[in-house]
Amino acid sequence: VALNADLRRALGREELRLHYQPQIDLFSGEIVGVEALVRWQHPERGMIAPGEFIPIAEDSGLVVPLGDWVLHEACRQIKAWSDAGLAPRKTAVNVSPVQLSRGQLVQSVKDALEQSGIAPAQLEIEITESFVMLDREQSFKSIAELKTLGVRLSIDDFGTGYSSLGFLQQLEVHTLKIDLSFVHDMATNSGNASIVKAVIALGHSLDLEVVAEGVEDEVQMRLLRSMRCDVMQGYLVSRPLPADDMTRFLTSFE
Ligand code: G
Ligand code: G
Ligand code: MN
Numbered sequence: 529v530a531l532n533a534d535l536r537r538a539l540g541r542e543e544l545r546l547h548y549q550p551q552i553d554l555f556s557g558e559i560v561g562v563e564a565l566v567r568w569q570h571p572e573r574g575m576i577a578p579g580e581f582i583p584i585a586e587d588s589g590l591v592v593p594l595g596d597w598v599l600h601e602a603c604r605q606i607k608a609w610s611d612a613g614l615a616p617r618k619t620a621v622n623v624s625p626v627q628l629s630r631g632q633l634v635q636s637v638k639d640a641l642e643q644s645g646i647a648p649a650q651l652e653i654e655i656t657e658s659f660v661m662l663d664r665e666q667s668f669k670s671i672a673e674l675k676t677l678g679v680r681l682s683i684d685d686f687g688t689g690y691s692s693l694g695f696l697q698q699l700e701v702h703t704l705k706i707d708l709s710f711v712h713d714m715a716t717n718s719g720n721a722s723i724v725k726a727v728i729a730l731g732h733s734l735d736l737e738v739v740a741e742g743v744e745d746e747v748q749m750r751l752l753r754s755m756r757c758d759v760m761q762g763y764l765v766s767r768p769l770p771a772d773d774m775t776r777f778l779t780s781f782e
């Protein structure tokens with residue numbers, strides 16, 4: 529409760545920050561994108577991770593203005609990187625199911641695109657598979673509307689939500705992100721390795737880009753490459769970085 533009141537103030541006080549984590553093509557080694565991840569620099573408690581405050585913000589509805597801030601800030605940063613000739617092909621932003629079900633998300637995305645002046649395809653919206661499956665009708669409608677804006681769509685935490693091939697085909701998203709729980713013990717758990725393999729095949733059968741999250745070591749990277757996964761994201765390449773550090777990463781990366 530106290531945290532929620534603090535969060536309300538934090539929104540007006542520039543205590544929120546976006547960190548960015550790179551996504552690397554497993555074959556060319558090029559940086560294809562970054563994912564924006566919100567952090568809260570609390571004046572007394574220090575850095576608070578989103579796992580701690582996003583659920584609170586969802587319960588109170590504060591996640592709607594918070595999510596708007598995230599969208600505007602990410603688009604502003606994309607514009608700055610574009611002007612400097614540094615922008616990756618896409619920047620992904622996570623949205624909460626609460627933003628989707630309140631039905632204001634499309635307008636918020638539209639506003640953020642217009643204010644920043646970026647090309648819509650530079651922005652990718654990540655929606656979790658569990659929400660998509662929980663409310664198929666709303667998700668289908670929101671995803672269809674978002675696509676008319678020209679932004680990219682991604683299904684996050686894939687593998688945990690029991691999507692069917694048919695439903696996924698109808699959604700026509702651009703990217704599938706394999707949940708990190710499957711990637712983590714892929715090398716030691718053949719069941720998880722089979723799931724990763726199946727998700728990659730499913731994604732490719734629909735012409736989607738498949739991103740493996742949470743890649744922490746070279747064994748995982750080599751396995752993913754042997755399975756023809758497209759893109760990796762994880763501590764092996766980099767932790768999520770503050771914007772300045774990501775700018776340096778983009779400048780020096782080759
Ligand atoms: O970065 P970290 O591992 O702490 O993120 C934890 C969770 O918080 C992840 O599931 C991530 O999707 C979510 N998250 C991170 N940034 C945002 C954001 O800007 N909006 C929403 N809704 N969720 C986010
Ligand atoms: O949005 P999503 O639920 O996919 O959030 C990704 C989360 O995973 C973020 O909180 C991010 O900080 C975290 N993360 C990113 N790379 C790694 C990794 O290599 N290992 C682990 N354990 N977590 C990671
Ligand atoms: Mn994500």
Ligand code: NA
Binds near residue numbers: 684685686705707708
């Ligand atoms: Na995820």
